[in-house]
Amino acid sequence: MKKFLSKPYWWAVFYSILLMGCFTFVMLDSFVIEKAYAVVDSTTQTTASTETTQTVSEKSDASEAVITENSYQDEEISITINTIEEYDSTIYIADIQLSDPSLLKTALAGNAYGRNIKATTSEIADSVNAIFAINGDYYGFRDDGYVLRNAVVYRDVARDSGDDQALVIDDDGNLSIINESEVSMDSLDTESISQILSFGPALIEESEIVVDADSEVDKAVTSNPRTAIGQIDEGHYIIVVSDGRTDESAGLTLLQLATVMQDQGCTVAYNLDGGGSSTMVFNGQVINQPTSGKTIEEREVSDIVYIGY
Amino acid sequence: MFTLVTKNKFVKTILVYGIISVLLVGINWIYSLFGHGVASPYMAFMFLYSLLGGSLFYLALFKSVPRLIESKGFRIFYNLYNSGIATLIVGSFMAGILEIAGTGSDYQKYFFIAGFSLIGIAITVMTIAIVLQKNTDSQKNTKKQVKKIEI
Numbered sequence: 522m523k524k525f526l527s528k529p530y531w532w533a534v535f536y537s538i539l540l541m542g543c544f545t546f547v548m549l550d551s552f553v554i555e556k557a558y559a560v561v562d563s564t565t566q567t568t569a570s571t572e573t574t575q576t577v578s579e580k581s582d583a584s585e586a587v588i589t590e591n592s593y594q595d596e597e598i599s600i601t602i603n604t605i606e607e608y609d610s611t612i613y614i615a616d617i618q619l620s621d622p623s624l625l626k627t628a629l630a631g632n633a634y635g636r637n638i639k640a641t642t643s644e645i646a647d648s649v650n651a652i653f654a655i656n657g658d659y660y661g662f663r664d665d666g667y668v669l670r671n672a673v674v675y676r677d678v679a680r681d682s683g684d685d686q687a688l689v690i691d692d693d694g695n696l697s698i699i700n701e702s703e704v705s706m707d708s709l710d711t712e713s714i715s716q717i718l719s720f721g722p723a724l725i726e727e728s729e730i731v732v733d734a735d736s737e738v739d740k741a742v743t744s745n746p747r748t749a750i751g752q753i754d755e756g757h758y759i760i761v762v763s764d765g766r767t768d769e770s771a772g773l774t775l776l777q778l779a780t781v782m783q784d785q786g787c788t789v790a791y792n793l794d795g796g797g798s799s800t801m802v803f804n805g806q807v808i809n810q811p812t813s814g815k816t817i818e819e820r821e822v823s824d825i826v827y828i829g830y
Numbered sequence: 831m832f833t834l835v836t837k838n839k840f841v842k843t844i845l846v847y848g849i850i851s852v853l854l855v856g857i858n859w860i861y862s863l864f865g866h867g868v869a870s871p872y873m874a875f876m877f878l879y880s881l882l883g884g885s886l887f888y889l890a891l892f893k894s895v896p897r898l899i900e901s902k903g904f905r906i907f908y909n910l911y912n913s914g915i916a917t918l919i920v921g922s923f924m925a926g927i928l929e930i931a932g933t934g935s936d937y938q939k940y941f942f943i944a945g946f947s948l949i950g951i952a953i954t955v956m957t958i959a960i961v962l963q964k965n966t967d968s969q970k971n972t973k974k975q976v977k978k979i980e981i
Contacts (some may be wrong), residue, residue, distance in 0.1 A: 532909040540913075543937075548924070718882075
């Protein structure tokens with residue numbers, strides 16, 4: 522060993538190869554290698570809302586949905602998508618009214634909870650027959666942050682930056698914000714919670730904008746594609762996706778996004794994963810122009826939030 | 831006193847680390863162009879390992895113990911120390927990529943543990959080499975003095 526260490530170039534060559542090997546492994550582990558920790562039990566997943574969904578299905582069978590290019594209407598679901606140009610950006614605003622909170626759901630890519638298990642928003646939406654869908658929080662790209670989906674707790678590890686906020690959707694479909702460093706998963710009444718999404722930050726609480734011009738997502742203060750979900754009142758939601766990183770659409774800052782949500786009348790609103798992930802799907806069609814900055818194409822994500830039976 | 835070979839070796843190392851520092855600043859700048867406004871201190875300051883731990887460290891070494899290069903343990907120290915700095919730079923670059931992407935890895939801490947460990951071992955080797963060299967020098971001086979007295 523001593524002799525090997527003393528050779529001028531042998532050690533350098535050996536160690537460089539070792540270092541590059543380790544670097545490559547970590548990159549593959551972080552971005553590529555799929556690791557499934559739990560398979561979503563479809564029976565369990567639907568049990569929580571079976572009764573209400575059955576009732577809804579019976580009702581919906583009775584009346585045909587009226588579907589246009591930018592709207593969906595049946596007895597239980599009303600979706601209207603408006604496109605506006607503001608802040609040098611194209612913004613897609615979905616106004617959603619549900620008679621049953623269980624129609625607001627989430628789904629995981631590959632029907633499994635894990636790391637690097639990915640599919641495009643439209644593929645996941647198609648797999649669950651979603652009427653309307655957006656990207657979720659991309660939980661599978663991180664090892665921390667609460668993950669509770671369709672009443673099943675998958676991850677109870679809080680993010681550690683101290684001010685990370687999570688979105689809680691309770692069984693009544695009401696949105697609220699918690700601080701992960703202050704509220705442990707154990708202290709939550711998970712029996713009455715349908716979903717917890719972990720990205721953030723919160724945009725609006727108690728009808729007031731709670732971000733400012735310096736607010737950031739992992740140090741991103743610039744304009745970017747964004748996705749946000751907000752609530753006006755019981756069963757009435759606003760979902761916004763903005764295009765960005767293109768010549769036609771610069772994207773929004775968090776403050777601009779919050780302002781858009783407030784203008785729509787949201788009393789609470791939360792920022793979901795943005796950038797290349799930002800995607801809105803309606804009736805099987807991608808509505809916005811998702812891009813990571815190069816080509817217009819959907820990025821694969823871990824999960825979606827959707828409306829469907 | 832030091833030889834021309836000693837000086838060249840140190841100057842070459844100091845220059846190489848200086849060039850690496852500039853390259854690392856450049857890599858961070860290029861990466862920031864495609865980062866959509868997301869930055870990482872890990873990547874922004876990775877050049878400091880090369881500049882402070884490389885160029886400045888070897889400059890200080892050259893000024894304080896120029897004859898270290900002539901000691902038997904120098905090559906071992908040199909290889910271990912440079913490997914430590916390289917590990918810290920790669921670890922910092924990797925942590926920067928992960929942070930900008932909005933993720934992390936349990937493995938990234940091992941790069942920093944390995945890097946600082948290698949540097950620690952290298953400095954221990956260097957210290958032993960310096961002590962041994964001083965002992966050898968003092969023994970040589972003693973022998974010379976004995977010879978002078980005998981003459």
